[in-house]
Amino acid sequence: MEKRVDAREYHLNSKQAYLNLFFEQAEDSIAVFDLEDRVITVNPAFEKLYGWSKTEAIGRSLPLIPPKNLEGARSRAKExxxxxxxxxxxxxxxxxxxxxxxxxxxxxxIYNSHGEIIASSIISRDISHVKENENLILQSEKLKVVGEIAAGVAHEIRNPMTVISGFVQMMNEDSNSPYYEHTKLIQKETERIELILSEFLVLSRPQVNQFVNIHLAKIFDDIIQFFQFEFQQKSIDIILQNNYPDVIILGNANEIKQIFINLFKNAMEAIKDGGTITLEVFPSKDNNEIFIRLKDTGCGIPSYVLERIFEPFYTTKTKGTGLGMMVINKIIQDHHGTIKIKSQEEVGTEILLSFPVVQS
Incomplete structure (x- = not known):
């Protein structure tokens, strides 16, 4: 009897030791909660994943669930x-x-020996990298579709559009024509079609650009001059803060211009009744990069839009293609640069770009 008791005790102790070993060394986060959703215990993986130490967690009802998911979490806890x-x-x-x-x-x-539920266990695993890879695959598939469409259609559309645009320009020379306002509108829309086609072609063609030295100050001057009339019409003040007029980057001048044309257009659309657009230029600490910060006092971008802003075909505009920001992002990547966007509704948007600098 004594041997059998000793063997049973040894077996139970070994089982408990193995369970403790599994709990402590598991790569997945494990937490045990009582029926009031207070933490009974957590393993080291939980501490690493959620940032709460075991001492902080035990006995507390932790805010582990985002507010938008609370209703669903309560329903699952009830079940x-x-x-x-x-x-x-x-x-x-x-x-x-x-x-x-x-x-x-x-x-x-978790049940006790009488079959009563006394607690619950939650095993969780961070799958952010999996979701990110899925999104990258989806983005890649969408890009492939865009490229195929662009390669097969864009050039065919451009040929008749060139003819139409040419004749409309000729018609516009007669300002006394009874159709003058109509032909002006047609011209404006053909220019918009040309812009859309340009965006498609940027996405479709392989980048074999012959990059040259570009003076950023010249680009900024050209863009501001280009939009000067619209700034005046919409009572928008443009502030240029550039104490580094001699900065040179390596790239394609037309594509760099396209970045700032799109960004300025977005900023102007966000400003309804007068406002300010600020363009600030400053170097990195090691002077290897140049930063361009573009700020506006517009309506801002909702967080749900900001999360998807670089997705192809995603747009909240009635006349948008959903390609503008995606094209910007691709051009920046081709130039080995970066883009970061911060925005607050009814306050404005701040966009920070960076490009490698050509060392003199």
Missing amino acids: LRKGSHYYLFETTDMRKDGTIFDVQISLSP
């Missing part, structure tokens, strides 16, 4: 207390610092 299970459920959780991340979770009730 969990009835004995339901959830396996590999994909959602979003929140870290201690407030950052949101994609997560895959499994929820299970």
